[in-house]
Amino acid sequence: MEQVLLGAVSQGLLWAMMTLGVYITYRVLGIADMTAEGSLTMGAAVAAGTISGGGSAYVGVAIAVLAGALAGMMTGLLHTKLRIPALLSGILTMIALYSINLRIMGAANISLLRKITVFAPVQELMGTSKTLSVILLGAVCSILLVTVLYWFFGTEIGSAIRATGTNPHMVRAQGINTDTTIILGLMISNALISFSGSLISQAQNFADLQMGTGAIVIGLASLIIGEVLFGQRHFYTRLLSMALGAITYRIIIALVLKMGMPSDDLKLFTAITVALALSLPRFRELGRTLKKSLRREGAR
Amino acid sequence: MLDIRNVTKIFNAGTVNERKALDNISLSMSDGDFVTVIGGNGAGKSTLLNCIAGVYPVDEGTIMVDNIKLDRLPEYKRAKYLGRVFQDPMMGTAADMGIQENLALAWRRGNRRTLRWGIMDKEKELYRKLLASLDLGLEDRMAAKVGLLSGGQRQALTLLMATLNAPKMLLLDEHTAALDPKTARKVLELSDQFIKKEKLTTMMVTHNMRAALQYGNRLIMMNEGTILLDISGEEKAKLRIDDLLRLFEKAGADEFMNDRMLLSK
Ligand SMILES: Nc1ncnc2c1ncn2[C@@H]1O[C@H](COP(=O)(O)OP(=O)(O)OP(=O)(O)O)[C@@H](O)[C@H]1O
Numbered sequence: 001m002e003q004v005l006l007g008a009v010s011q012g013l014l015w016a017m018m019t020l021g022v023y024i025t026y027r028v029l030g031i032a033d034m035t036a037e038g039s040l041t042m043g044a045a046v047a048a049g050t051i052s053g054g055g056s057a058y059v060g061v062a063i064a065v066l067a068g069a070l071a072g073m074m075t076g077l078l079h080t081k082l083r084i085p086a087l088l089s090g091i092l093t094m095i096a097l098y099s100i101n102l103r104i105m106g107a108a109n110i111s112l113l114r115k116i117t118v119f120a121p122v123q124e125l126m127g128t129s130k131t132l133s134v135i136l137l138g139a140v141c142s143i144l145l146v147t148v149l150y151w152f153f154g155t156e157i158g159s160a161i162r163a164t165g166t167n168p169h170m171v172r173a174q175g176i177n178t179d180t181t182i183i184l185g186l187m188i189s190n191a192l193i194s195f196s197g198s199l200i201s202q203a204q205n206f207a208d209l210q211m212g213t214g215a216i217v218i219g220l221a222s223l224i225i226g227e228v229l230f231g232q233r234h235f236y237t238r239l240l241s242m243a244l245g246a247i248t249y250r251i252i253i254a255l256v257l258k259m260g261m262p263s264d265d266l267k268l269f270t271a272i273t274v275a276l277a278l279s280l281p282r283f284r285e286l287g288r289t290l291k292k293s294l295r296r297e298g299a300r
Numbered sequence: 301m302l303d304i305r306n307v308t309k310i311f312n313a314g315t316v317n318e319r320k321a322l323d324n325i326s327l328s329m330s331d332g333d334f335v336t337v338i339g340g341n342g343a344g345k346s347t348l349l350n351c352i353a354g355v356y357p358v359d360e361g362t363i364m365v366d367n368i369k370l371d372r373l374p375e376y377k378r379a380k381y382l383g384r385v386f387q388d389p390m391m392g393t394a395a396d397m398g399i400q401e402n403l404a405l406a407w408r409r410g411n412r413r414t415l416r417w418g419i420m421d422k423e424k425e426l427y428r429k430l431l432a433s434l435d436l437g438l439e440d441r442m443a444a445k446v447g448l449l450s451g452g453q454r455q456a457l458t459l460l461m462a463t464l465n466a467p468k469m470l471l472l473d474e475h476t477a478a479l480d481p482k483t484a485r486k487v488l489e490l491s492d493q494f495i496k497k498e499k500l501t502t503m504m505v506t507h508n509m510r511a512a513l514q515y516g517n518r519l520i521m522m523n524e525g526t527i528l529l530d531i532s533g534e535e536k537a538k539l540r541i542d543d544l545l546r547l548f549e550k551a552g553a554d555e556f557m558n559d560r561m562l563l564s565k
């Protein structure tokens with residue numbers, strides 16, 4: 001059981017970066033960005049490709065981050081310059097990335113068994129198991145990124161991106177090019193997601209062409225869990241709650257699997273959870289109307 | 301200051317919905333002019349302001365502000381020279397952000413955004429003073445989200461934001477139309493104060509004839525994308541609502557006056 005939980009926490013910490021990426025598009029910019037599915041796989045593909053080709057794991061991660069930013073830029077350009085709706089722009093990039101990822105990997109999957117990943121030095125230095133080293137590095141990266149993002153969204157450029165999500169009209173009236181802020185937001189988001197993918201592949205010792213499928217839903221599930229369970233008052237805690245949400249999501253999944261749910265049903269389970277969570281406000285509203293009408297009945 | 305020459309704007313050109321919103325309009329304004337703009341629904345008042353601001357491009361003609369050619373610049377680049385307040389109180393501010401954050405965004409209008417912190421401590425002092433001048437108690441809630449403010453408070457804030465950093469021109473498009481009469485008067489009064497204090501060159505669209513006569517040194521009346529009347533100085537100062545109605549009639553535009561204008565007389 002302990003092993004299961006540790007495994008879930010380690011996975012959650014790597015998906016935390018992905019969830020932060022989803023937060024930037026979904027909550028800050030107000031865009032459901034499907035690019036995520038492609039850029040997660042791309043991060044994995046680039047890192048695994050570099051490492052299995054004999055390159056350094058760090059170089060692999062760095063290229064993955066850049067590649068993710070490019071993917072985000074692609075979606076941003078399609079959306080802002082060509083005026084294609086955001087959702088469709090993301091889907092187009094996602095589909096394009098499927099072919100690109102296959103080219104990068106050269107096969108449907110790459111094994112990283114007995115290769116030197118970014119976790120190897122940590123493992124050696126601390127003398128810990130792989131899982132613990134993933135937790136360690138994952139936690140350090142998550143906290144670092146939360147801090148950097150907190151700082152960034154407090155800067156002039158970061159404030160402009162935040163305002164764009166709320167009221168692009170006002171942002172243009174204040175002399176800011178909203179095309180630029182949208183593209184920038186998408187680039188940062190997908191860089192984070194690709195970074196996450198590159199670490200995930202190294203933690204699980206393989207990259208798979210399909211690993212991004214459903215990633216956006218997992219990201220949203222983690223985001224909502226984080227918001228509901230871990231408060232959203234201060235911006236820093238809100239960012240931190242994304243990491244905590246990702247971990248909680250993994251623990252929940254580990255528990256339901258342990259309780260005997262077939263793993264094939266995982267995506268169905270996640271989708272239903274997210275659908276329910278997203279409709280929560282609507283249910284509350286219905287509940288209120290119901291209560292009101294009942295009261296009126298009672299009064300009569 | 302402002303020089304508009306032969307500007308034409310056609311919406312949905314070449315379709316059944318084609319609509320000439322501005323028809324070969326020319327207009328000059330001197331430094332410090334405060335022009336009130338009236339006219340019936342669909343006269344082209346908003347379109348004129350939006351064409352100056354670059355919300356959409358003009359089809360023909362040139363627009364210069366202080367000898368800067370604006371008509372080919374995108375909206376966000378023109379913003380450097382223009383302060384704007386819109387009819388919809390939701391439009392001018394970012395609801396999810398704090399009062400001071402909104403002011404900080406406006407304070408940087410026309411400057412490159414950098415990785416410096418989005419709001420400095422010494423700005424906050426300035427904002428507190430400016431907010432206090434609105435006399436709405438906003439100076440004590442500077443971190444509060446703008447979404448929590450009333451329509452009138454939001455318009456007053458938007459007005460303050462529009463006048464920060466001395467824009468070359470102020471464009472007000474029925475910015476009190478969505479407010480209750482008392483709040484509307486207050487926001488109008490504030491606008492007039494700001495305009496006088498900063499000597500801002502201003503265009504103010506209004507449906508309220510009394511306000512159009514009371515404020516500003518010049519009045520123009522638009523109809524079907526053209527300027528019908530243009531009255532300034534002494535002549536405007538002496539103008540009364542009855543005179544205005546007679547002038548409309550003479551210009552053949554009385555049928556376009558709507559109930560809203562007559563009611564607000
Ligand atoms: N974005 C647009 N697309 C198509 N037609 C438009 C657009 N904006 C304005 N129009 C049309 O142009 C004409 C002028 O509209 P405009 O909004 O400038 O009028 P207005 O004088 O501001 O009227 P109101 O007093 O109702 O605000 C109208 O016929 C309107 O339908």
Ligand SMILES: [Mg+2]
Pocket residue numbers: 345346347474
């Ligand atoms: Mg209008």
